[in-house]
Amino acid sequence: MTALLDIDRLRGGYGRVQVLRGVSMTIDAGEIVAVLGANGAGKSTLNNTVSGLYPAFGGAVRFEGRDITRARGTDIVAAGLIQVPEGRRVFPNLSVLENLELGSYRRGRTRRTQSLERVFTVFPRLRERTAQRAGTLSGGEQQMLAIGRGLMAEPRLLILDEPSLGLSPLLVEEVFALIGQLNREGLSILLVEQNVGQSLEIAHRAYVMENGAIAFHGTPAELLGNSDLKRAYLGI
Amino acid sequence: MLDPAILLASALNGLTTGAVYALIALGLTLIYGVLHIINFAHGAALMVALYGVYFLHRGPGLDPYLSLPVMVPAMFVAGYALQRLVIGRASHGKDENVLLVTLGIAIVLENLALFLFKSDTQTIDTPYTFSTVSILGAMISVPKVVAFGGALVVAALLLLLIRRTDLGRAIRAIAKERQGARLVGIDVEHVFAMSFGIGLACLGAAACFLLPTYYVNPQVGNGFVLIAFTIVVLGGMGSFAGALAGGLLIGVVESLGGLWLGESLGQIGIFLIFIAVLLFRPQGLFGARA
Numbered sequence: 001m002t003a004l005l006d007i008d009r010l011r012g013g014y015g016r017v018q019v020l021r022g023v024s025m026t027i028d029a030g031e032i033v034a035v036l037g038a039n040g041a042g043k044s045t046l047n048n049t050v051s052g053l054y055p056a057f058g059g060a061v062r063f064e065g066r067d068i069t070r071a072r073g074t075d076i077v078a079a080g081l082i083q084v085p086e087g088r089r090v091f092p093n094l095s096v097l098e099n100l101e102l103g104s105y106r107r108g109r110t111r112r113t114q115s116l117e118r119v120f121t122v123f124p125r126l127r128e129r130t131a132q133r134a135g136t137l138s139g140g141e142q143q144m145l146a147i148g149r150g151l152m153a154e155p156r157l158l159i160l161d162e163p164s165l166g167l168s169p170l171l172v173e174e175v176f177a178l179i180g181q182l183n184r185e186g187l188s189i190l191l192v193e194q195n196v197g198q199s200l201e202i203a204h205r206a207y208v209m210e211n212g213a214i215a216f217h218g219t220p221a222e223l224l225g226n227s228d229l230k231r232a233y234l235g236i
Numbered sequence: 237m238l239d240p241a242i243l244l245a246s247a248l249n250g251l252t253t254g255a256v257y258a259l260i261a262l263g264l265t266l267i268y269g270v271l272h273i274i275n276f277a278h279g280a281a282l283m284v285a286l287y288g289v290y291f292l293h294r295g296p297g298l299d300p301y302l303s304l305p306v307m308v309p310a311m312f313v314a315g316y317a318l319q320r321l322v323i324g325r326a327s328h329g330k331d332e333n334v335l336l337v338t339l340g341i342a343i344v345l346e347n348l349a350l351f352l353f354k355s356d357t358q359t360i361d362t363p364y365t366f367s368t369v370s371i372l373g374a375m376i377s378v379p380k381v382v383a384f385g386g387a388l389v390v391a392a393l394l395l396l397l398i399r400r401t402d403l404g405r406a407i408r409a410i411a412k413e414r415q416g417a418r419l420v421g422i423d424v425e426h427v428f429a430m431s432f433g434i435g436l437a438c439l440g441a442a443a444c445f446l447l448p449t450y451y452v453n454p455q456v457g458n459g460f461v462l463i464a465f466t467i468v469v470l471g472g473m474g475s476f477a478g479a480l481a482g483g484l485l486i487g488v489v490e491s492l493g494g495l496w497l498g499e500s501l502g503q504i505g506i507f508l509i510f511i512a513v514l515l516f517r518p519q520g521l522f523g524a525r526a
Contacts, residue, residue, distance in 0.1 A: 053418060077421030091409040098405050105402055106421025123237030149420065 002065045004029045004157055004188055005050070005081070010069075012049035018057060019045040021212040027157065032179070032189045034199040034220075037209035037233065042158060043192045044086055046209070047161050051083045052076040064156065077106045080156030086165060086192075088146040090133025096126055099134050099145055101211040103152025111154065121204035122178065140171040147178070156168070159190045164198070176202060208233045245374035246495045247488050252380035255387035256442050260460055261467035261479040262394055263438035268412045269474030270431040273323075273334040278464065279457025280345035281436050285311055285443035286452040287353065293360045293447075300362065300381065300447045307440035315436030320430040349454035365448055368474040383445035390441045391480050394434070398476060407431055411474070412509015463490075463503075466510050472520025482521060485509075 003026035013019035019042045027033045030194065037043055048054045050061055052073035061069045063081050071079075091099050100119060104112045120127040123144045129137065134145055143163055150158055160179065164172040180202040183189050193199040200206060200220035208216040208223070216229055223229060267275045288307050292298040298306070322341070327334040368375045398404040404522060406427050410417045417424055450456075467486055471478025486506050494502025513521065 034314055051419065053415075073417065073418050074421045074423050077419070083419050085415065085419055089413055091413045091416060093412045094405065096411055098408075101402070102405050102417075102420050105406060106276070109402075153420065 001031055002062075004031075005029060006060075006062040007046075008060040008062070010049065010061060011057040012045060012054055012059075013057065014045070014054065019212045020057075022059065023209070023212070023214055025191055025207050025214065025217070027188060029188050030183075030186065031204045032183045032191055032202055034206040035192045035209060036199060036206055037191065037192070039194070039217075041081065041209040042212040043209055044161060045086075045212070047083055047159055047192060050076075050217070051159070052109070069131065071128050076104055077153060080107060080154065081159070082107075082150045082153045082155035082157070083159040084146045084150040084161065084163065086161040087088065088135040088142045089139075090142050090145050090149065092133065094130050094134055096134055096137070096145060097130040100126070100152050103149035105215060108152060108154040112152070114151045115154060117153050119211065122151070122182070123148050135230075136137060137183070139166050140174075143167060143171075144178075145176060145221065147175075151182075154227045157190060159192065161192045162194065163191075164195045172198065213220035241373060242495070242512070243492070244372060244489045245376065248371060248374050248376050249380065250488035250491025251484055252376065253491065254484040255384045255485055256445055256483075257460070257463055257467060258480045258483025259380070259387040259390055259438050259442045259445070260465040261471070261483050262476060263435035263442075264464050265460075265471070265474060265476060265479040266394070266398075266407075266467050267435040268468060269476075270407050271319075271334070271428055272331055272411075273338065275328075275432075275507075276335065276339040276461075277318075277341040277345065277433070278338075278435075278439070279461030280342040281311070281315070281457070282439045282443060282460055283349060283452065283454060283457040284345055285436075285439045286447055286450075286456060287349065288432070288440075289443045289447045290358055290452050292393040292500075293362075300360065300444050301386075304441060304444045307444055308437045309440075311440030312433040312437035314427045314433075314462055316433035319432035319437075320425065322427060324425060346457075348456050353454065355454055357451045359451045360447055360491060364449050365376075377449060379445075379448035382397055383449070386441065386445045390438065394438065395476055395480075397434070399510075403430060463506065466506060470510060470513055470520055472523030475520065475522040478520055480520025 005027040007023055007025045009022045009024055011018060011022055023046055035043055049056050053072055056069050060067060063079055068076055100116060101112065104115060108115055125141060126144060126148055137145060163175050167175060173207050176198045179189060191199055191203060200223065203220055205219055206223055209213050210233060215233055264275060264278050285307055289300050289303050292303045292306060293300060323334055323337050326337045350370050364378050367378045370380055398407060406422045410424055410427050414424055426483060463486060467479055467482040471482035484490040489509060490502050493505030496503060
């Protein structure tokens with residue numbers, strides 16, 4: 001069986017600065033895989049290289065068996081690999097509804113009405129605010145809008161980059177519960193987080209990144225059972 | 237004291253001119269609002285469009301209004317190609333480069349026109365150039381009424397496109413959040429070029445409405461572009477409703493100013509209003525709530 005996402009010795013970075021020094025990882029359909037690591041470990045670079053925003057220097061990325069290493073960002077979205085970026089990146093000058101509608105700009109446009117209904121079921125708070133400008137939402141609501149916008153594209157794999165960043169502890173609970181719920185409904189998720197504890201509670205497997213490479217990979221139980229690892233990389 | 241009938245006629249006349257100003261300013265607003273570039277080539281592009289209408293009339297004898305289905309798509313394609321092949325490539329992502337590139341394009345176009353068509357001012361004769369219609373007792377030139385109606389229709393279509401279509405949503409999204417736009421699969425370079433193309437398509441329409449009562453020479457765009465920039469600032473940089481209202485207002489002010497101060501001083505009123513707005517409401521009449 002081929003993996004949903006297969007990253008093979010990927011190298012990449014910004015301009016001439018190499019950040020990723022041969023990253024390999026796989027995600028199978030139906031999984032939540034957590035990517036952990038400190039600031040500057042290369043997590044967001046990995047996301048953006050996989051999403052086609054930055055060019056890969058070497059290695060390969062295969063999505064559902066298809067080589068997308070050098071595909072354009074628009075084609076990667078069309079294939080169903082959707083990223084919800086760090087910092088939400090919602091369209092502040094557009095209404096909540098328009099933000100969601102643009103989520104299905106490249107993919108899932110014909111089923112826009114059904115997808116909207118699904119997003120409103122998952123995030124009832126967004127339904128109350130359809131006409132409100134996204135820039136005036138609270139941080140938690142913007143995070144829900146960003147995830148909702150990602151769901152509008154009917155993702156085959158959803159990459160969530162730091163969804164808990166800047167949220168109150170209560171909202172962090174809520175967001176993680178939602179991620180778990182989306183996964184139980186069949187969505188495959190790549191969760192990139194600094195929040196180790198809560199990520200490991202919902203993840204099936206985890207990778208720990210350090211200096212642009214994978215330092216460890218295994219199940220949450222293996223990770224939490226290794227005290228050296230916890231101290232060295234996770235600070236817990 | 238001035239006769240109210242003359243005042244009315246002058247105001248209505250100004251409104252018709254203002255609608256065409258608004259159309260030109262809407263194109264500029266779209267390009268500024270999305271690409272954040274001040275398109276110095278806007279006037280030169282209008283000049284090119286006016287020559288297009290002029291030669292379609294002189295050659296195949298096409299009526300200026302029938303030139304619309306030719307000039308609007310032609311200017312759109314020219315704008316799309318210009319952004320995609322010249323401006324986008326030369327800019328390297330720096331706004332100040334774009335400014336200089338559009339300035340360069342303006343100089344090249346104007347001098348090409350001088351070289352090819354000489355500096356002579358050209359006009360066209362149509363059967364309706366001098367026909368008038370009575371509105372509320374004031375005699376208004378028929379082509380000016382057509383220009384007014386046409387400009388408003390085009391402006392309404394543009395607003396509809398911006399507000400109601402996915403392309404319009406993508407245009408507005410890119411104006412504020414490019415990275416987010418890329419992540420929903422919007423082809424940013426394509427939308428940039430579409431915006432530039434639509435901006436110039438507005439000029440194609442404006443040229444068809446203008447030429448029956450106006451003239452063309454290689455410098456014709458400069459006067460318009462100065463007014464259009466004023467309107468864009470007046471309306472609140474990047475606001476479409478503001479550009480439309482600002483255009484109509486400027487048209488009326490210019491016309492009434494000309495009535496009181498004489499033709500050559502008529503534009504003083506425009507810049508007095510402009511200075512007043514900058515002093516007391518620098519975000520423009522319809523400026524976005526910051």
